[in-house]
Amino acid sequence: MKTEEKKIEKIYHQAEECPITVFMEQIGGKWKPVIIWVLLLNEVMRFNELDKAIKGISQKMLSQQLKDLEKINIINRKSYPVIPPKVEYRLTKKGKSLKENLTKIMEWSNQNLK
Amino acid sequence: MKTEEKKIEKIYHQAEECPITVFMEQIGGKWKPVIIWVLLLNEVMRFNELDKAIKGISQKMLSQQLKDLEKINIINRKSYPVIPPKVEYRLTKKGKSLKENLTKIMEWSNQNLK
DNA sequence: TAATATACTTACTAAATCGTAAGTACTTGT
C-alpha cells in the first residue's frame, strides 16, 4: 500500500515538467514537423518554395510557424535587401539534429499507423 | 531550372501523406504522449491512478484520450464487472514499441529545449 | 500603364481542443 502510493507519486513528478510535453508544444502541431522535414531534404529554401512544397499550408501559417521555429533556434532566416524580396531558410545545427528523431518517427508511423 | 522544379515536386509528394503528420495527429497532442509514457513506467494502471499520476488532466480528457489510444491499438482496456468498478489499462505491444521513440524525444528535448 | 514577382501582414471567421462542474450507477461501510 505505502509502496504503491510512493510509486505513483514518483511518476507524478516525472510527468510534471515532462520533456515530451515541451517537445510537443514547441516542435509539434500541424505544420512544424513538416517544415523541418522538408528543410532536412532541401538544405536551403525560399518562402515560395516552402509554400509550394507543403501541401495545404497557407502563407499566414507558413510565416507564423517559421517565426516560431526561428525563435527557438531550429531554423535560420537570411533575407537579402533586393526587390522583389528574397529570403532563404535553412535548418540550424540544432534543427538538423532532429533528423534522427523524425526519421525514427516516420519509420514507426509507416509500420504502425493507418 | 527544370531539375529544381522536379526536386520541389518530389518533396511536395512526400509531404502529402506525411507519416509524421499522421503520427502527430494520432499520438501527439497535449495528453497522449504523457499517458503512454506513464504506462511505459507502470505496466498496469487503473483509471484513478492515471488521473493522479498525470498532473492537471481532467477525468474527461483522460477518458477521451484513453479511448482514442485504445482505438488505434496502443493501449488495452480490461474492465472487471465489480462494484465499485475496476478497469485496468496497459500498453499493447504496439504501444510498448513507442518506448525508443519517446525516450529519444525526451533526451533530445532535455538537451535542446528551454 | 498595368501586370508580375516576392515575402509577407492584417482582419475576420471557423473549427478543433481543452477545462469546469455536475451528474450517473451501484454497492459497501457507518
Next chain:
DNA sequence: ACAAGTACTTACGATTTAGTAAGTATATTA
C-alpha cells in the same frame, strides 16, 4: 439513511489553433 468509492459521461463555455481573403511594398518587365 447517508457518505464513500470507482469509472466514467454530459453540458456548457472558454481558449487555442487554423483557414480565407485581401492588402502592402517596390522595382522590373511587357
